[in-house]
Amino acid sequence: MIRLPTRQTRRFKIVSLAAASLLLASVVTAPPGSAAPQSAPTGTADASNTIPGVDEIVSSPNLRQIANVPKQAPLDATNSDLAFQGKYAFAGNYNGFVTYDISKPSAPTVVSSVFCPGSQNDISVHDDLLFLSTDSPRSDDSCDSAQVPSTETVWEGIKVFDISDKANPRYIKSVQTACGSHTHTLVPAKDGRSVYLYVSSYGPRDTYVGCAPPHDSISIIKVPLRKPTEAAVVATPNLFPDGGYEGVPGQKSATSGCHDITVYPQKDLAAGACMGDGILMDISNREAPRVINRVRDTVNFAFWHSATFNNAGTKVVFTDELGGGGAATCNEAVGPNRGADAIYDITGRGDARTMVFRSYYKIPRYNADTEVCVAHNGSLIPVFGRDIMVQAWYNGGVSVWDFTDSAHPEEIAFWERGPISTDRLTFGGSWSAYYYNGHIYSNDTRKGLDVLKLTDWRTWTAERVRYREFNVQTQPRYRGW
Structure with missing residues (x-):
């Protein structure tokens, strides 16, 4: 999310079913029986030609909600990303x-719940x-x-926690980075x-302490696993020596x-969604990633937000967060090609690899x-022989x-809640929706953790895949495939 007409009759046809000293955090261990999951509504409706009621759940028959855990104070601010390890999800x-x-x-x-404010608390585990951003x-x-004006910035960056005891995480280290850490x-x-x-x-300004323009780089932190309190920035490679896209x-x-x-x-591959540019990088040298190809969409893309590879590494999907997560863009006025995904085929080998645009995808x-x-x-959903993903x-x-057909993507399942308000534009809904070990987990910005079950013949092979640890932006290769 960037710092900052009605639903028509166009509905889709359902296809098929420390630092040296410890830094203390406020840890609240959930008492027995607290935050019990709410039962999922029964009898979810088929897609229709009308707008669902406020908070009404509608879905395709092959995707259903099986649980919801509401947010609890003091962690009742906006929910963000998810990471997974064994039998745990970290939100x-x-x-x-x-x-x-x-x-x-x-x-x-x-x-456990750890109170440690600092947007947006993007998360990963190992x-x-x-790690929190x-x-x-x-x-x-x-x-x-406390949050302070950017003209008075003292600190922003990465926080490191020891989670060996899941009920009592310990804050052990911080690493400051230029312009903070929106994601990592x-x-x-x-x-x-x-x-x-x-x-x-991103977002440098002349008055922003520690974040003056130009800012065409990323920060690379090295974390020794046996001595994580020695984590430090080891490189700040400039990815855009020419300054990148000038924007409109x-x-x-x-x-x-x-x-x-x-x-x-x-x-040894990475895809960067970099506001005005989409880039492909060679990361064989982890401390010196190299940009090997760059693409722009000056017609339809407004803000290059994130990326997903297919399992073969021959395609990449970029997302456009038109409006910065603060606008209504899934309507007839905006149309199907803006605020959408763009699918690129990756052709060639080595430094000759290039990204070739094939099509857009947007919810229908x-x-x-x-x-x-x-x-x-x-x-990505780990399906043998097909390219299928779940998305928020x-x-x-x-x-x-x-x-699978880059030029002709199609939706095969959906699940959604109706509007939060019928009177004014209101932010909410699914921030992240990821497939992990047989289920889809969605971190709803307002409603808490939703768990969904997908039952579809096209995804049954995914049931065979089990991860010990899953950070979505660290994309795994399905073993033996």
Whole structure:
């Protein structure tokens, strides 16, 4: 999400079913029986030609909700991204993060809540470590810090937690980065002794302390796994020596950093969504990523937001967060090619690889003008022989779509709640929707954690895939495929 007509009759046809000293965080362990999942509504409706009622759930027959865990104070701010490890899901929130036990997906339970404000608390995990992004100027690096004006910035960057005890996470280290950390991507080192964090940030200003233009780089943090308190910035590579796309004021974002990066470590490949540019990088040298191809869409894309590879590494899907997560763009006025996904085939080898545009994908349902709806975070579903992903669309809900044919993508399932308000534009809905070990988990910005079950013949092979750990922007290769 960027810092900052009605649903028509166009409905889709259903196809088929520390620092040296410890930094203390406020940890609230959930009492027994607290935050019990709400039962999922029964009898979800088919897609229709009318706008669902306020908070009414509609879905295709092959995708149904099986659980919801509402937000709890003090973590009742905006929910953000998700990460997974074993039987746990970790959910970011602008006020900190929540650890869920999802061993029974139909009845998740809260294991712990950590109060540690700092937007947007983008999240990833590795072994006994959890990483959080802070992208708002803070008075200090503690979890008791206050937000301050950008002209008075003292700290923003990455926070590191020890999660060896899931019920009692400990804040152990902070690393300051230029312009903060809007998002970060975990990249395993080839020797297995450390991990890297590719930190994406943007929005420099002459008056922004520690974030003056130009800002055409990312920050790379190295985290020694045996000594995580020695984590430090080891490189700040400039990805846009020419300054990147100059943008169109009020319409298309200029490149001044990146919003998000997805890496495919087993292929030494990364895709960066960088505001005005989409880039392909060679990351064989983890501390010196190289841009090998760059694309722009000066017609339809406004803000390059995120990226997803297919399993073969021969395609990449970029998302356009038109309106910055604050506008109604899933309507007839905006149309099907803006605020959408763009599918690119990756051709060639080595440094000769290029990205070739094939088509756009956008949910085939119009939303009301009171609903914030645009392409947002999703993940590949590990399906043998096909390219299928699940994706969040804020108030547009959750969409499952097939891009096996790059030029002709199609939706195969959906689930959504009706408008939050019928009177005014209201932000809400699914921030991230990811497939993990047999279920889809959606972190709803307002409603909490939703768990969905997909039952479709095209995705049955995904049931065979089990991850020990899953950070979506660190894309795994399905073993043996």
